[in-house]
Amino acid sequence: MELRHLRYFVAVAEERHFGRAAERLHMAQPPLSQQIRQLEAELGLTLLTRTTRRVDLTPAGAAYLERAREILGAVDAAAHEAASIASGRRGRLLIGCVGSATYSLLPALARTLRAELPEVEFGFRGEMLSPDQAAALTEGTLDLGLLRPLPDSAGLSITHVRQESLLVAMPKDHRFAARRRVRIADLDGEGLVIHAGSGRSAMNAMIQRLFHEAGISTHIAHEVAETSTLVTFVAAGLGVAIVPEPTAALAVPGVVYVPLIGTPGVELVAATRAGDESPLLTRALAILAGLSAD
CATH class of the missing domain: 3.40.190.10 (Periplasmic binding protein-like II)
Known part of the structure; x- marks a missing residue:
């Protein structure tokens, strides 16, 4: 059994007519009828009763239709979720800030991120010292840090944010x-x-x-x-x-x-784990760069 068999069956069950279902699926009617018969043979069940005018569902067919819709819906939802994550529109991001960035940058950053990426779950840690952020980034408990340059930034990717007097x-x-x-x-x-x-x-x-x-x-x-x-x-x-x-x-x-x-003065930088090129992180850094420019 393949997903296409389920899609064919749902189309016929909803249209109650092989001709209309074939038009909806952009295929010829004979191959559609053959695929439905193969599905019934594999299940060992009669899902549809056929007359010259219409097609009706058997009780087993009605139950199968409900489950088939759930399966196809879950498959479509999985594809949508995967596409959202791959494009950086969905996921989870944890952000840390040193004290001054907590009061001056975090409020605008949080509002903008939530407005532009509503499907993303954000977590924020304010008043976090720079070495603590570096350690959290290395451990994987933080994804993005707004901190001061450190003597040792091995394993981190550093991006300039702004110079502060x-x-x-x-x-x-x-x-x-x-x-x-x-x-x-x-x-x-x-x-x-x-x-x-x-x-x-x-x-x-x-x-x-x-x-x-x-x-x-x-x-x-x-x-x-x-x-x-x-x-x-x-x-x-x-x-x-x-x-x-x-x-x-x-x-x-x-x-x-x-x-x-x-x-x-003192520099404020954005730090991420070296090699972390997730689309979500890329989007967040672009939003941060826009706010810093403003």
């Missing part, structure tokens, strides 16, 4: 709060609120390098895991923090953001 987040009553800009040297002796070190944060390593190159030492007042906590600590007067410009989207009362000059 740096700001100093400081309490509103800080002596520099009214300034239009500050330099690294101005922060000598300041207590810093900073993301966790020991290789856990790309921002921590970058800030340590900036202070070292300026010839001043860092005085770390607090280490935190999340950008929202970092800004909250600044609002509480527990120190100042160097943050990417998009962090200013966190408009926490009591915090002032002042541009930090004399630095190249």
Whole structure:
């Protein structure tokens, strides 16, 4: 038995006429009649009763028609699902974001992805440090990461998203709060609120390098895991923090953001597993590139 036998039978059963069924199937009537007889012979059942004017279903034929429709419907659905996945319109995608991207980029990215790819199941993890994202990508628990460049990106494919300038987040009553800009040297002796070190944060390593190159030492007042906590600590007067410009989207009362000059800023990149060329991931990266350009 082949699927075409089921399609032939359904056409005859629905049309109740071999001639009309043959026209619907774009074939001659004699071969159609022969195929139906072969189907009945294989099943050992009479599915149709034939008269000169019409064709009727036997009780066995009526039951077989119901199942045949289900089978053909499942086959068609499987083909549609496979085509949707192959074209990147269906599937599952897990996306991670560092703190500043969580507040500035994730909302627009999530809305656009869900609008343009409604059949895709998306999962998002915000406030995720760059090394943690790299590990999750390698392990396969994350498909796309928005993170800071890492010294070791083996096994990952990296795409530039944007360059972000740096700001100093400081309490509103800080002596520099009214300034239009500050330099690294101005922060000598300041207590810093900073993301966790020991290789856990790309921002921590970058800030340590900036202070070292300026010839001043860092005085770390607090280490935190999340950008929202970092800004909250600044609002509480527990120190100042160097943050990417998009962090200013966190408009926490009591915090002032002042541009930090004399630095190249920090890069935001998109990371995926090397060799992962899934159509869905390709579509998501194209949407991300469009948002970054805007």
